[in-house]
Amino acid sequence: MSQDPSPPVTDRWGIDASWLDALDTEHTVEQATIDLLREVIGEPPADLEDTAPxxxxxxxxxxxxxxxxxxxDGTSRDVDGELPEDFPLGYHRIRTPDGRDRLLVVTPGRCWLxxxxxxxxxxxxxxxxxxxxxxxxDLADLRTVRELAESQGAGFVLVNPLHAVxxxxxxxxxxxxxxxxxxxNPLYLRLDDVPGVQLTDADRALAxxxxxxxxxxRDAVWAFKRAVLERSFDADAEGFRDWWWHQGQPLQDWxxxxxxxxxxxxxxxDWPAELQDPRSDGVxxxxxxxxxxxxxxxxxxxLLDGQLSVATGDLTVIQDLPIGVSGGGADAWAWQDVLAQGGVSVGAPPDAFNAAGQDWGSPPLVPWRLRAADYExxxxxxxxxxxxAGGLRIDHVMGLFRLWWVPGNDPTAGAYVRYPAEDMLGIVALESHRAKAVVVGEDLGTVEDGVREAMAEHGVLSYRLLWFEDDAPSSWPAASMGAITTHDLPTVAGLWTGSDVREQVELGTGEEEQLEKDRRQLLAHLTGHAEGPxxxxxxxxxxxxxxxxxATAPCTLLSATLDDALAVERRPNVPGAMERPNWRLPLPVPVEELAGHRGVRSVARALGTGIPPL
Structure with a gap:
């Protein structure tokens, strides 16, 4: 057992010289890794603290x-030493007598709840x-799920990331x-709701x-939808040009x-050189x-903006924010000076669940460059x-504090790099306040000391799972979202029948004896029965x-998956199992039939809606 390891030493590049694993064992980062990451990060400018937001x-x-x-709003106010208590929230510019001009972000400090x-x-x-x-x-199906939730007295719907590829x-x-x-992602468009679309009998047969x-x-779906959308495209559709103009440079870049x-x-x-700079004459x-x-x-x-508005209605729809983006994608192109170049990506260090660590494939933002870019x-x-939509779930919220940088696709040779968490949490709080959006932080796995305390201070809800928690749900904190499982973990039915263990053994993602032991312990915790069938x-x-x-948990939000309600045995994703059809498994029941499904009604009753049994 390790003995009270000292806090890691962080250099001016933000790199931690050591790190603690889930068992509190301290590991020292190789000097070669530190040297490589310093080269990728680059020397922070000497005047950064005088120019950053x-x-x-x-x-x-x-x-x-x-x-x-x-x-x-264009007006000006003089300040001297501190901000007045009634100072307006927002993104302002502060100008000093010596000519310095920098961003001033005034935040409420706490997210809307x-x-x-x-x-x-x-x-x-x-x-x-x-x-x-x-x-x-698609988004019309989201509307059906949202209307189901409203009819059952639910207060929100939580969806996977809807971002474009x-x-x-x-x-x-x-x-x-x-x-x-x-x-x-335009894959989520409902074609029938696109102005001007006329589907032929052949189109409907293919659909x-x-x-x-x-x-x-997805390949076949996109080929079909794109063909229909291209022949229906109307660049002069009423309202489109004005909307496009108001989106400004971000939409133009995308x-x-x-x-x-x-x-x-x-x-x-891989593009021609003259197209690699988004601000170039060539572009x-x-x-x-x-x-x-x-x-x-x-x-x-x-089209997506309009269909999403109809789909969400007045209900809170919590959308998921991934930890990063693809290195060749649009955001990486637009912000290539802020993202790390040189073959590094974001991941996770080795742990009890994955001895090789994880590489998630997204290039990280360079902390000092992010500050220099006014956090844009x-x-x-x-x-x-x-x-x-009214809600945000931040995937791997610990990334606001530190991220595991993976050099050369080798997670075992990585190191943690620190981020300006206090600033970033303040920005989240300001955006949450303005959008009246609840914010949930996915704080699962190894969470260093101070992270959950900072989340609580800023009104970011923690994420508590029956899968991971040893304490009874009745003792969970109110400032959290409680759930049973996530897309990366077994469903209750998969545990109950043992099919999830069998699939993991077949995929080579675990040892049968340990998996079966974990399964029985978890079943006993979830249901009071360890024997399953x-x-x-x-x-x-x-x-x-x-x-x-x-339902005994006092959490602000309680979340139930439709996979569990429908007794689906296969989870949406098994991390690391590339040969498995991850993210491609449809639900076994059409959304129009969910309202009458016994399992859906049973879960809704269990969570307190009072729906009478069938």
Missing amino acids: IVVRPGDALEVDEAVVVLE PEDRSWGWAVQLYAARGTGSAGIG GPGPEQEDSPYLPATRRFR AELNGAELID ATWAAVADAHGANWP RRWVADHEQQVAFHAWLQW PFVESIRSTMAG AKRSTPGRAVEAAHRLL
């Missing part, structure tokens, strides 16, 4: 005296197909490796064929990247020569994901028992 709350002391603050506790459904939207879908769950024929299956965290497939085939990706592939470092000339192609991708986002990539990603019960009863246990 200041993030404060009203009433806080300032780092500067006798300054003029130019507010967002709902007044009442509530429960809701967690759904992998791509899996929630309905009779009108075309092979994949590359527009080419080979679609990325994982929602957690998008090309952008600012714009949405039905795609909808009947055993697995979700639409440009997507149009160039159609011509040269979805990896910008401007290319856009001028391909106006219709750029407009098409902007039009798709206009972070602000836009947070704001865009919250937009129009031998108890002559059913997966449905196990699911209901687990949710009755969950």
Whole structure:
């Protein structure tokens, strides 16, 4: 057992010289790793602390005296030493007598929180197909799920990331490796709700064929939808041009990247040199020569904006923010000076669940460059994901504090790099306040000391799972979202029948003896029964028992998956199992039939809605 390891030493590049694993064993980072990461990060500028944004709350002391603050609305206020308690929230500019001009972010410090506790459904939207879908769950299906939730007295719906991937024929299956965290995936468009679309009998036959497939085939779905959308494209549709203009440079960058990706592939470092800089004359000339192609991708986002608004209605829809983006994607192209170059990515160190560690494939933001960029990539990603839905779940929220940087695809040779967590949490709180959006931080796995305390201080809800917690749900903190499982963990039915253990053994992602031991312990914790089918019960009863246990938690939010309610045995994703059809498993029941499904009603009753039994 390790003995009171000292806090890690962090250098001016933000690199920790050591780290603690889940067993509190201290590990020293190899000097070769530190040297490599320093080279990738680059030397922070000497005047960074005098030029980087200041993030404060009203009433806080300032780092500067006798300054003029130019507010967002264009008016000015003099400040001297500290901000008044009534100072307006927002993104302002502070100007000092010596000529310095820097961003001043005034934040409420705490995220917006709902007044009442509530429960809701967690759904992998791509899996929630309905009779009108075309092979994949779409925004019209989200509307059906939302209306179901409202009818049952639920307060929210939690969905997987809806962010866009590359527009080419080979679609990325994982929602957690998008090309952008600012714009949405046109795969989720309902064609029947697109103005001007006229589907032929052949179109409807193909849509039905795609909808009947055993697995979700994004490539085939996108080929079909894109063909219909291209022939229906109307660059002069009423309201489109005005909406596009108001989106400004971010949408122009996305639409440009997507149009160039159609011509040269979805990896910008492979493009012709004159197109690799988004602000170059070469890109401007290319856009001028391909106006219709750029407009098409902007039009798709206009459609998505309208359909999402209808889908979410007045209910809180919590959208998921991935930890990063693909290195060849649109955000990486637009912000290539802020993202780390040189073959490093984000991941996780070795632990008890994965001795080789993990490489998630996304290039990390360089902390000092992020500050020098006035946090623009972070602000836009947070704001865009919250937009129009009222909730945000931050995947791997520990990344606001530190991230495991993986050099050369070897997670065992990585190191933690520190981020300006206090500033980033303040920005999250400001965006949450403005959007009236609840924020949940996915703080699962190894969480260092101080993270959950900082989350609580800033009003970010913790994430508590029956899967991981030893304490009874009744003792969980109120400032949290409670759930049984996630997309990366077994379903209750998969545990109950033992099928999840059998699949893991077949995939080589665990040893049968240990997996079976863990399964029995977890079943005993979830339902009070360790024997599974031998108890002559059913997966449905196990699911209901687990949710009755969950209902005892005092959490602000309680989340139930549709996979569990439908007694689905295969989880959406098994991390590291590349040969498995991860992110491609549809739900076994059309969304229109969910309201009458016994399991769905049972879970809703267990979480306190009072729906009478069938």
